[in-house]
Structure formats: structure tokens, C-alpha cells
Amino acid sequence: MSAVYSVDVRITAPVNDTEVTDRVADAIRNLFPEADPDHREGELVAEVHTMEGFSEELHRAEILDTARSVFFDSLSGETFAFxxxxxxxxxxxxxxAVGDPSELGDIHVEVTVREPDAESYIDYVAPPTEDGRPVDQG
Known part of the structure; x- marks a missing residue:
């Protein structure tokens, strides 16, 4: 795809007294390899400008439809969160994570799309599928 995307992805995760901060940071980096989490008062915060690594994992895990549903369910203007x-x-x-947060808290991701628009970016990160396979939109 040749489109240029401008996105801000803010990732936050609580770090409880019983958790090792580096393990929570590793959890964030496993899904968002570009992230460099900062420790701030009981939580880790990271900002990235791509979801390439996350998108690759969605494809690998074959959960594009689930991701699309989660993204579109939370879409408000040009922002979606999960x-x-x-x-x-x-x-x-x-x-x-759906329903009540886990005891140790969940990783919260908020995505704001500046260019071109949120729907197009969602289609890029988690393309529509047919029979479980991504549909070529090109």
C-alpha cells in the first residue's frame, strides 16, 4: 500500500508492586516493537507512530475480524482505543481485554489518526477478510 499514514499511538500499562517493571515493558515491546516505555508513577507510558508490528501479529494470529470489530466499536472521530x-x-x-479489567490491569492503547482517516487506517492495520483471508483492496 502506498498511502502515507500519520498516527499517534499512546500505550499505557499499570505496573503493580507485585510486578517487575521490565516484564511489563517487554509485554508492550512484544506487540509494539517501536515502543520505548517510560516509567511514570505506577505505570509505563509509550508513544509510537506506527502499528506495523502489531498489525503483523494480527495477521499471524488470524484475528483480523476480531481486531476490526474491537477497533470500530471504539471509534470516535479519528480516535479508537482498546x-x-x-x-x-x-x-x-x-x-x-473485554469486560472487567484483569487484577493487574491491562495495556491500554489509544490511536489517533491524523492522515488520511481512521477508517482507512483500520483497513490497513486489520484489513477486511473473506473466508478468513485478507481481501486485497488495491
Whole structure:
């Protein structure tokens, strides 16, 4: 795809007293390899400008439809947000957190799309599928 995307991705994750900060940072980096989390008062915060690594994991795990549903359900203007289970992320897997947050808290991701628009970016990160395979939109 030749489109240029301008996005701001803010990733936050609580770090509890019983957790090792580096392990939570690893969980974030496993799904967002570009992230360099900063420790701030009980949480880690990272900002990146791409979801390439995350998109690759969605493709590998074959959960594009689930991701699209989660993204579009939270879409408000040009922003969408979602939560991820920390333990799964630490293992390098995407597991969307739905319902009550886990005891240790979840990784929260907020994506603001500046160019071209949120719907196009969602289609890029998690393309529509047919029979479980991404549909070529080109």
C-alpha cells in the first residue's frame, strides 16, 4: 500500500508492586516493537507512530475480524482505543481485554489518526477478510 499514514499511538500499562517493571515493558515491546516505555508513577507510558508490528501479529494470529470489530466499536472521530491482556502480550500474543479489567490491569492503547482517516487506517492495520483471508483492496 502506498498511502502515507500519520498516527499517534499512546500505550499505557499499570505496573503493580507485585510486578517487575521490565516484564511489563517487554509485554508492550512484544506487540509494539517501536515502543520505548517510560516509567511514570505506577505505570509505563509509550508513544509510537506506527502499528506495523502489531498489525503483523494480527495477521499471524488470524484475528483480523476480531481486531476490526474491537477497533470500530471504539471509534470516535479519528480516535479508537482498546485494551490488551498483559500476560498474553508478554508471551507475544494479542489477546483483547473485554469486560472487567484483569487484577493487574491491562495495556491500554489509544490511536489517533491524523492522515488520511481512521477508517482507512483500520483497513490497513486489520484489513477486511473473506473466508478468513485478507481481501486485497488495491
Amino acid at each position: 485494551d490488551l491482556k498483559k500476560q498474553a502480550a508478554f508471551e507475544g500474543r494479542v489477546n483483547f
